[in-house]
Amino acid sequence: MAYTEDDLKKELETKEYEYGFYTDIESDTFPVGLNEDIVRAISKKKEEPEWMTEWRLEAFRAWEQMEEPEWANVTYEKPDFQNISYYSAPNKKPKYNSIDEVDPELLDTFKRLGISLDEQKKLAGVAVDIVMDSVSVATTFKETLAEKGIIFCSISEAIQEHPELVKKYIGAVVPQKDNFYAALNSAVFSDGSFCYIPKGVRCPMELSTYFRINQAGTGQFERTLVVADQGSYVSYLEGCTAPSRDENQLHAAVVELIALDDAEIKYSTVQNWYPGNAEGKGGVYNFVTKRGICENNAKISWTQVETGSAITWKYPSCILKGDNSVGEFYSIAVTNNFQQADTGTKMIHLGKNTKSTIISKGISAGKSQNSYRGLVQISSRATNARNFSQCDSLLMGNECGAHTFPYIETKNKTAQIEHEATTSKIGEDQIFYCNQRGIDTEKAIALIVNGFSKEVLNKLPMEFAVEAQKLLEISLEGSVG
Amino acid sequence: MELKDKLVSSFLAFENTVDVDTAVHDIRSQAIKTFEEKGFPTKKEEAWKYTSLNTVLKHDYSIFPKEENALDFKDIKKYFLHDLDTYKIVFIDGKYSSHLSETTHDKIDVCLMSSALTHEKYRLIIENYFNKVAPKDGLTSLNTAFSREGAYIYIPKNKLADKPIQIIHFSTGNEAAQMLQPRNLIVVGENSHVQIIERHQSLTDNPVLTNAVTEIFADKRAIVDYYKIQNDNQNASLIDNTYIEQHAQSVASVHTFAFGGNITRNNLNFYQKGEGIDSILNGITIIEGKQHVDHNTLVHHTEPNCESHQDYKGIFGEKATGVFNGKIIVNKEAQKTNAFQSNNNILLSDKATINSKPQLEIFADDVKCSHGCTIGQLDDNALFYMKSRGIGEKEARALLMYAFANNVLSSVKIPQLKSRINKLIATKLGVNIGFDL
Numbered sequence: 068m069a070y071t072e073d074d075l076k077k078e079l080e081t082k083e084y085e086y087g088f089y090t091d092i093e094s095d096t097f098p099v100g101l102n103e104d105i106v107r108a109i110s111k112k113k114e115e116p117e118w119m120t121e122w123r124l125e126a127f128r129a130w131e132q133m134e135e136p137e138w139a140n141v142t143y144e145k146p147d148f149q150n151i152s153y154y155s156a157p158n159k160k161p162k163y164n165s166i167d168e169v170d171p172e173l174l175d176t177f178k179r180l181g182i183s184l185d186e187q188k189k190l191a192g193v194a195v196d197i198v199m200d201s202v203s204v205a206t207t208f209k210e211t212l213a214e215k216g217i218i219f220c221s222i223s224e225a226i227q228e229h230p231e232l233v234k235k236y237i238g239a240v241v242p243q244k245d246n247f248y249a250a251l252n253s254a255v256f257s258d259g260s261f262c263y264i265p266k267g268v269r270c271p272m273e274l275s276t277y278f279r280i281n282q283a284g285t286g287q288f289e290r291t292l293v294v295a296d297q298g299s300y301v302s303y304l305e306g307c308t309a310p311s312r313d314e315n316q317l318h319a320a321v322v323e324l325i326a327l328d329d330a331e332i333k334y335s336t337v338q339n340w341y342p343g344n345a346e347g348k349g350g351v352y353n354f355v356t357k358r359g360i361c362e363n364n365a366k367i368s369w370t371q372v373e374t375g376s377a378i379t380w381k382y383p384s385c386i387l388k389g390d391n392s393v394g395e396f397y398s399i400a401v402t403n404n405f406q407q408a409d410t411g412t413k414m415i416h417l418g419k420n421t422k423s424t425i426i427s428k429g430i431s432a433g434k435s436q437n438s439y440r441g442l443v444q445i446s447s448r449a450t451n452a453r454n455f456s457q458c459d460s461l462l463m464g465n466e467c468g469a470h471t472f473p474y475i476e477t478k479n480k481t482a483q484i485e486h487e488a489t490t491s492k493i494g495e496d497q498i499f500y501c502n503q504r505g506i507d508t509e510k511a512i513a514l515i516v517n518g519f520s521k522e523v524l525n526k527l528p529m530e531f532a533v534e535a536q537k538l539l540e541i542s543l544e545g546s547v548g
Numbered sequence: 549m550e551l552k553d554k555l556v557s558s559f560l561a562f563e564n565t566v567d568v569d570t571a572v573h574d575i576r577s578q579a580i581k582t583f584e585e586k587g588f589p590t591k592k593e594e595a596w597k598y599t600s601l602n603t604v605l606k607h608d609y610s611i612f613p614k615e616e617n618a619l620d621f622k623d624i625k626k627y628f629l630h631d632l633d634t635y636k637i638v639f640i641d642g643k644y645s646s647h648l649s650e651t652t653h654d655k656i657d658v659c660l661m662s663s664a665l666t667h668e669k670y671r672l673i674i675e676n677y678f679n680k681v682a683p684k685d686g687l688t689s690l691n692t693a694f695s696r697e698g699a700y701i702y703i704p705k706n707k708l709a710d711k712p713i714q715i716i717h718f719s720t721g722n723e724a725a726q727m728l729q730p731r732n733l734i735v736v737g738e739n740s741h742v743q744i745i746e747r748h749q750s751l752t753d754n755p756v757l758t759n760a761v762t763e764i765f766a767d768k769r770a771i772v773d774y775y776k777i778q779n780d781n782q783n784a785s786l787i788d789n790t791y792i793e794q795h796a797q798s799v800a801s802v803h804t805f806a807f808g809g810n811i812t813r814n815n816l817n818f819y820q821k822g823e824g825i826d827s828i829l830n831g832i833t834i835i836e837g838k839q840h841v842d843h844n845t846l847v848h849h850t851e852p853n854c855e856s857h858q859d860y861k862g863i864f865g866e867k868a869t870g871v872f873n874g875k876i877i878v879n880k881e882a883q884k885t886n887a888f889q890s891n892n893n894i895l896l897s898d899k900a901t902i903n904s905k906p907q908l909e910i911f912a913d914d915v916k917c918s919h920g921c922t923i924g925q926l927d928d929n930a931l932f933y934m935k936s937r938g939i940g941e942k943e944a945r946a947l948l949m950y951a952f953a954n955n956v957l958s959s960v961k962i963p964q965l966k967s968r969i970n971k972l973i974a975t976k977l978g979v980n981i982g983f984d985l
Contacts, residue, residue, distance in 0.1 A: 138594070447898055462913035465880045475904040477923050480895035486906070486921040492913040 100149045103127060106254050109153060113223045113257075116230060126243035126253030133247045139409040140438040140470055143378045146317045146352060153255040153288070211271070218263040219274055222290050225261035232263055236294050240323040240358045240386070248319040248354040248380075252288045256321070259289035264299035264330070273528050275304040291322040295330035295365075302333040304531055316341075316351045318376075324359030324367055328389065331366040332359065335527050337535050340375035347405025347434070350377025357381065363389035363418070370526045372535040373400040373408060382440065384413035387421035387449075394423040397523040401539060402435030402467070411441035411472075416449040416482075425456040428520050431467035432543055438470040443486070447478040458488040461519055463512075463543070513540045551605045551727075556584050558611050559693060565612075566696055567666055575679050579692035586686035598871040598903040599842040604785045604811055607755045609727035611694070613642035617720045619751075621648060627716060627749050632964040634745070635713045637699045641720055642728045644697060656707055661698035661731055673702055677735050681763050681791040681819060688789050691761040695731035698760075701744070705737035705767075712743040712962055717760075719784070721752025732762040736770040736798075743773045745965060750784035755810075762790045766798040768822070773961055774800070776814075779807040779972060782837065789815045796822030803960060804831040805969055806841045807976050817846040820854050820882075827856040830956045832969075834949075834976045836865035836896075845874045849882040858889040861953045864900040872904045874919070880911040889919035894926065894952060946977040 098105075106127045110120040135145060212219050218229060225233050243253040264270055295301050318340070326332050334357075343350025353376035359367040369383040385394030396412040414423035423443065431437040439458045460469035471488045493515050501511030516539055517524070524532050559580045563573075588605060589596040617640050628636070635658045638648040644660055651659045657670075664670040665678075679695075682688045699715045719726055736742050750756045766772045778786060786809055792800050806812050818827040833841045847856040862870045872891045893902045906919040926948045934944035950973060960966040974981055 460908075460910070462910065462915075465883070465911070465913045467913070468880075468909065468911040470910065471906075471908040471919070473904075473906060473921070475921055475923065476901070477893075477895060477903075478898070478901045480898050480900065480925060482895065482923055483925070484921070484923040486904075486919075488906070488908060488919050490908060490910050490915060490917040492915075 099152045101127075101151070101153055101255065105153055109255055109257065113226070115223070115226055118230075118234060119226055122238070122243070123254050126250050127255075129244040130247065130250035130254055133244075133250055135247050139380050140436065140440070140472070141378050141380065141407040141409050143352065143407070148251070151317060153257070215268050215271065216265040217268060217270055218261065220261055222256070222259040222261045222292060225292075229261070229263070232294065233261065233292070236323070236325055237290075237292055238323075240325060240360045241321050241356050246356060249321050249356040252290060252319045252321045252356070256288045256290035259291045259320070261291075262293045262301065262303065264295045264301045266296045267298040268296075269299065270301040273302045273304050287316075287318050287320075289320045291320070292325075293323070293332055293334070294325045295327060295332050297327045298329040300331045302528060303335070304528060305334070305336045317354070318351055319354045320356070322355070322357040322383075326359060326361045326365035326367050326392075328363045328365060330362075331368075333368045333370070334359070334383070335370040335531055337372045337527075337531055337538065338375050338379075339538055341377075342375045342404065342406050343377040345404050347377070350406070351375065352377060353379045353381060355381040357383035358386065359384070359394075360386040361389055361392035361394060364391045365389055366393040366395070368395040368397070368526070369412065370397045370523065371399070371410075372523070372527070372538065373398070373410060374538050376408075377406060379406075379408040379410055381410045382412055384415070385423065386415045386417065387423065388417045390418040391420045392418055393421070396423075396425045396427070397526045398427045399430070399520045399523045399535075399539070400428070400437055400439075401430045401543065402432070402437045403543060404433040404435060406433075406435040408436070409438040409440055411439045413442040414444070414454060416443075416445045416452040416454070418449060420451045421449055422453045423455075425454070425458070426522050427456075427458045428523055429458070429460040429469055430463070430516060430519070430539075430543070431460065431469050432463040434466045436468045436470070438472060439488075440472040442474040442476070443484060445477045445479050445482040445484070449479055450481045452479060452482045454482075454484045454486075456484075456486040458486075459519070460488070460490040461516070462490065462492050512543065516540075516543060551607075551609065552583075552587050555611065555690065555694075556580065562612070562694055562696075570665065571675055572665055572678060572695070576693050576695065579679075579684075579689040582684050582689035583686055583693055586689065589686055595844060595873065598869075598873075599811065599813055599840065601811070604757055607725040607757070609725045609755075609757055610723045611727055613726075613728070614722065617641050617643070617722055619645070619648065619718060619720065624648075624718065624749075624751070627718075627747060629712075629714060629745060629964055629968060632962070633711050635709075635711060637713065637715045639697065639717045639730065641718070641722065641726065642697060642730065656704065656709055657700065657702040658709075658713055659700050661700045661733060662696055664700040664733070665696070670700070670702075673735060674733075677763065677765055678733060679763070681765070681793040682761055682789070683791070683817075687759055687787055688761055691729045691731055691759050691789070694729045695761070698731040698733070700732070701734045701742065703736045703740040703742050706739045707737065708740065709742040712745060715744065715746045717748045717758065719750045719752075719754075719756045721750065721754040723754065725755040726757070728756065728758045728760075730758070730760045732760070734762065734764045734772070736764070736766050736772050738767045739769045740767070741771040743775075743962060745775045745777065745962075747777045748780055748784070748786055750780050753781065753783050756784040757787075758785070759787045760789065762788075764790065764792040764800065766792065766794045766800050768796045768798060770795075770798045772798070772800040774802045775960065775962070775965060776802065776804045777807075777969075777972075778805060778809055778812055780809040782808075782810055782839075784809050785811040787813045787815070791817050791819070792827075793819045793821060794825045794827060797824040798822070799826045799828070801828035801830065801959070803956070804843065805972070806831065806833040806835065806843075807972055808835060808839060809841070811840045811842075813842045813844065815844045817848075818856065819848050820850055820856075823851050823853045825851075825854040827854075828959070829856070829858040829860075830959055831860040832953045832956050832973075833860070833862040833864075833870055834953075834973065835863075835868040835870070838867045840869045840871075842871035843873070844871075847876050847887065849876070849878045849885045849887060851881060852883045852885070854882065855886045856888070858891075859956055860891045861956055862891070862893040862902065863896065863949055863952070864893065864902055865896040867897070867899040869901045870903070872902075872906065872921075874905070875907045875909065876917060876919070878908075878910045878912050878915055878917060883912050883914045885912065885915040885917065887915070887917040891919075891921045892952070893923045894949065895923060943979050943981060946974070946979040946981060949977055
């Protein structure tokens with residue numbers, strides 16, 4: 068039987084969040100609530116050294132004094148921080164050497180998520196450090212990396228095995244007291260990834276981590292630390308999906324990037340957490356602090372595709388401390404239904420001849436609100452700083468909103484800054500053109516949105532670009548009548 | 549005593565000097581309460597992030613103007629556009645100066661707020677328009693509470709103001725420090741047209757703080773051109789609040805020429821209430837020393853098929869600080885809106901600062917909205933080209949800067965005013981070139 072348009076329509080109407088399922092694995096979960104004892108207990112559970120426990124406590128004490136920020140252009144019911152369990156880990160925790168040893172139920176989950184470990188091993192040359200809830204359970208390609216001297220492991224492992232590196236760099240870019248959510252994360256982070264590229268080494272493969280929120284009512288607080296030593300290069304990928312659930316889930320991650328002299332870090336994210344259902348119920352709260360620091364001649368490039376989460380509050384930033392350093396930010400943020408996103412970047416120019424590029428594409432549909440909020444700051448020492456920013460918004464339907472809040476602060480006469488923003492909709496003539504050539508409206512929109520986002524999609528590593536393109540289509544399905 | 553407390557406690561004394569038996573009395577009493585509650589804005593407020601009033605508020609200002617201080621016309625002639633026949637409303641230290649002014653009641657009303665507030669003849673207009681578009685923020689409420697004097701301009705339906713109107717506020721420095729709060733009301737009827745030039749001028753180095761509020765109503769198809777010349781001396785600070793309500797197919801333009809003053813803050817707000825409206829906001833800022841100019845604009849599009857155009861150019865030397873905070877809001881009903889905003893800046897010194905925050909808040913899908921912001925320097929190649937052809941460095945730079953600002957100047961509709969501004973720019977840039985070539 069032929070597949071007609073009606074079938075497609077029906078399928079779209081009934082389409083639920085594809086990755087919304089729940090894996091039943093026994094977890095050992097802490098009681099809800101947060102106090103010093105819980106922080107100590109998390110630290111103890113992870114067998115952390117004394118300095119780490121103290122570091123967490125310091126963050127916790129700072130957090131207690133802080134207030135939740137309200138300046139973002141989003142409205143939501145504030146999470147009750149005393150009603151969250153701050154630690155959960157899959158409780159079968161043997162050390163695996165091969166994939167066969169992994170709990171088959173977990174493996175099944177990964178399959179449904181589309182992560183086939185065997186396939187990835189062979190195909191893409193991607194080392195996957197899978198974080199299921201909070202503890203990493205599978206690591207691949209570690210040996211290949213080890214040969215080059217690259218350290219790629221979970222952060223808890225790094226605390227055990229490379230304390231000197233962790234101690235030196237953790238909190239160096241995002242201090243414990245940086246903001247409310249960073250402080251919370253610093254106090255209770257359960258796990259995350261750590262990556263160190265030694266001097267002059269070019270990481271031979273894309274490093275990748277998949278995060279997943281599991282276990283009802285568990286907030287997830289990852290901590291990622293990437294250190295690229297002098298003259299090294301690394302491309303790091305991060306992608307996420309989460310099970311569909313009604314109660315709001317809190318996610319407050321911290322990512323710190325350190326690019327020493329002549330190093331380059333490319334950090335790509337595809338975020339597709341549960342955005343809530345069509346009535347705006349449920350969905351993940353995503354409050355993330357991401358920041359990188361560039362020493363002389365270093366480069367940090369952030370690329371993000373944000374399609375999920377009910378609330379997104381995320382500003383991947385670059386501190387261009389060294390002379391001739393380069394910061395880049397490429398972003399696509401898609402909001403549909405009742406999603407709200409307030410995202411952007413900060414480029415802080417401190418060194419001479421520093422350059423930054425910001426390309427932000429916002430697509431809003433349904434009843435969603437999409438804001439770009441960015442800062443370009445040129446300090447008085449930063450001679451010959453150069454910035455180019457472009458923020459384009461695409462609106463679909465007249466119940467959504469697109470907002471731009473750029474802040475430009477310049478204290479140096481040699482600075483050259485350009486900022487441009489436009490807002491538009493998909494032209495009827497564009498759709499007509501496609502229709503006329505036998506491309507149905509839904510496909511035409513996907514095509515146009517892809518074209519609109521091309522500049523950013525091109526920046527993604529190959530295997531991510533394909534996935535991201537698909538994601539854009541799925542997120543906007545049914546949004547245009 | 550803190551300025552705020554002083555103002556609040558002076559309110560009773562103020563009320564004794566004015567007629568309390570009017571509707572405006574209630575508005576004033578309400579406003580002083582609002583001010584008492586909200587006070588002066590601080591840097592903690594998003595809209596005041598880059599501008600601090602602390603240094604300005606620390607002076608012990610006298611709040612009530614003394615009796616009329618006379619000025620000789622020949623001493624102040626240069627502040628007038630004297631080569632142009634205009635109506636004039638002149639205030640000296642906040643008091644109306646009848647011998648310097650030229651008002652009219654012939655078909656149109658160009659007169660004083662104090663008489664409009666008290667005379668029965670104007671009651672309807674005051675009731676319908678006074679304090680209707682001004683929001684209830686701290687500074688505006690403060691002005692409302694002490695509103696007594698200012699310009700009152702009423703152009704009825706189908707009338708053309710036969711000549712431009714100059715509104716000039718002088719402060720003589722007879723007080724050690726003075727606070728002025730002029731309140732202007734401008735109502736322009738259907739199909740009518742008016743051109744207004746406004747200037748604040750301090751004549752000595754004594755500190756002056758002006759907190760002005762101007763309300764403008766442009767009825768259907770009305771045309772309002774408003775020019776603000778802000779070229780005051782180093783100790784004069786100005787907070788200029790202008791609120792404009794526009795009805796269908798009206799065209800309102802405000803040009804702000806900010807060439808000096810201590811701290812200058814322009815709150816310029818356009819509210820569109822109808823279809824086919826055009827709002828134009830243009831500005832040139834050229835400052836140096838420790839001067840600070842803050843342009844805070846809002847254009848609120850609420851109905852379909854409207855346009856707005858904003859173009860602000862800034863040149864900042866020495867330790868000057870410039871702020872541009874522009875906001876465009878497009879409601880979801882306001883389909884087919886065209887809104888443009890552009891802010892271009894040149895920094896001439898490493899001590900100068902520019903903070904720019906162009907914002908768009910858009911809720912409608914079928915719109916064309918864009919904003920652009922640039923910060924850069926003069927083109928070295930262009931400079932070299934001119935120098936190699938015998939134009940001095942200073943003149944070459946001035947020419948380039950003039951060209952940079954020229955876009956805004958070309959929309960000034962009064963030729964005499966344009967050549968006056970050209971002269972001001974030449975003086976500002978320290979060259980002797982007649983730019984009207």
